[in-house]
Amino acid sequence: MNINEIEKVLAAEPRNVRALILKADYLANAGDARSASSYYLAALKAAGPPQQVARDLLPELQRARSMYERYASEYQDYIVGQLTARGFDPATSSQRFAQALDIVLGKKRIYLQQPRYFYFPGLPQIQFYEREQFPWLAALERETDAIAAELQAVMQQPAAFAPYVQGDRKRPPNEQAGMLNNPAWSAFYLWKNGEVVPENAARCPRTMQALQDAPLARVPNRSPSILFSLLQPGAHIPPHNGLVNTRLICHLPLLVPDQCTFRVGNELRDWHKGKAWLFDDTIEHEAWNRSAQTRVILLFDVWRPELSPEERALVVSLFEAIDAHSGGRKPDWEI
Numbered sequence: 001m002n003i004n005e006i007e008k009v010l011a012a013e014p015r016n017v018r019a020l021i022l023k024a025d026y027l028a029n030a031g032d033a034r035s036a037s038s039y040y041l042a043a044l045k046a047a048g049p050p051q052q053v054a055r056d057l058l059p060e061l062q063r064a065r066s067m068y069e070r071y072a073s074e075y076q077d078y079i080v081g082q083l084t085a086r087g088f089d090p091a092t093s094s095q096r097f098a099q100a101l102d103i104v105l106g107k108k109r110i111y112l113q114q115p116r117y118f119y120f121p122g123l124p125q126i127q128f129y130e131r132e133q134f135p136w137l138a139a140l141e142r143e144t145d146a147i148a149a150e151l152q153a154v155m156q157q158p159a160a161f162a163p164y165v166q167g168d169r170k171r172p173p174n175e176q177a178g179m180l181n182n183p184a185w186s187a188f189y190l191w192k193n194g195e196v197v198p199e200n201a202a203r204c205p206r207t208m209q210a211l212q213d214a215p216l217a218r219v220p221n222r223s224p225s226i227l228f229s230l231l232q233p234g235a236h237i238p239p240h241n242g243l244v245n246t247r248l249i250c251h252l253p254l255l256v257p258d259q260c261t262f263r264v265g266n267e268l269r270d271w272h273k274g275k276a277w278l279f280d281d282t283i284e285h286e287a288w289n290r291s292a293q294t295r296v297i298l299l300f301d302v303w304r305p306e307l308s309p310e311e312r313a314l315v316v317s318l319f320e321a322i323d324a325h326s327g328g329r330k331p332d333w334e335i
Contacts, residue, residue: 015046017057021064028067037071040064076105102266111265115282117243120315123306127265129248129278133305136213137276140252143210144274148254150204151228151296154188160200161186161230165334184235191226191300193333194219207298217247217303219316221323225335226300228254231289242281243334246307246315252276252298259290271297278302301335 001009001019003026009019024039043064047053053061080088083101090098102108112125131137154160164185190201190208201208207226216224231237242249251262253271260271264285269277279285289295303312323331 017043017047017053018060020046021060024064024067033071033074037068037075040068040071044068072106076107079105099266108266111283113245113280113282114241114284115243115245116241118246118315118318119282120244120246120307120311123245123304125283126280127267127283128269129280129305131277134278134302136215137250137278139213140210141274141276143206144252144254146206147204147210147252147298148273150207151254151298154203154228155296161188161228163187164229184232185237186230186232188228188230189225190228191224193225193330194222211300214250214300215302217301219319221331222319222333223247223301223335226298227335229297229299231260231287231295233289233292233294235289237287239284239286241284245280245282246304246312247301248278248304249281249299249301249335250276250278253295254298255294255296257289257291257293257295259288260295261288261290263287271295280304299335 001022003023006019006022006026009016010023013019020039020043024036024043027036027039044061047057047061050058050061079101087093088097099108103110111127113119113123161183163180163183164187165180165182188200189197190204191197211226216226218224251271253273253275256271256273262269262271262285264279264281265283307315319331323329
């Protein structure tokens, strides 16, 4: 099939996979790598899932993928080489730019805030925050061993932990890929939905003392929640988004075996005992414990630093008004 015939087919059927590959081959032979790459990618997208592709077309699609990956690698090497020659170093240069580069090269995709309950406009789209913005964090980390000791005492009674995702008979099922009422992801709450759990908090005085300087997101009936979050060996917390983007979630790792990984948006990190981080949970995130041991972190929520005192007060007033309209009924809420 010559190029004119290929063009006629594509004019009539723009998603014709064979014609797209043939057009890519023509451009590759002509030395136009960028255009060829775009047609190979278009063919791969048009083909859909492998199980829906005609068997005789599979080898051609495999070749198209190989060619696309080759061109993508060559393009990446060229761009990174040019930037390196101009002083770019992924280890020391702006991490925001490094992430932007990964996105433009197709190595990462864009994830944005998608809160399930309340969206506050104009806040920055940051996956993991730089710790320098939280001067109270170092003091918390210094208490890691004391907090871990209180955790170990609690863990002597496994029944103290309850499944993190629990059903409510008054609400539709909130299934999360097998996590509903599943003890593989469980919690021991010191505060829950804006209220202290007295008997639990009394067992962990050093933990509560360590949080005295944290700007906890205090919203009646909703936050803060402070808990030991337990993930059993082999467990996976599926991708999900948090409720509101006016807060950040803090993790302080306490019991962390190897092969425990956390993803927020397009960034993967491993937990390390005593090394805390803060992230925006309204950006899609998930977690894995691929080890043979239990992973436990201290988890709590704080105000986003970008919100002014007035804005924080207005957010509180909004939720108080919502609850008043509901006649004081407890809202359907979770951390």
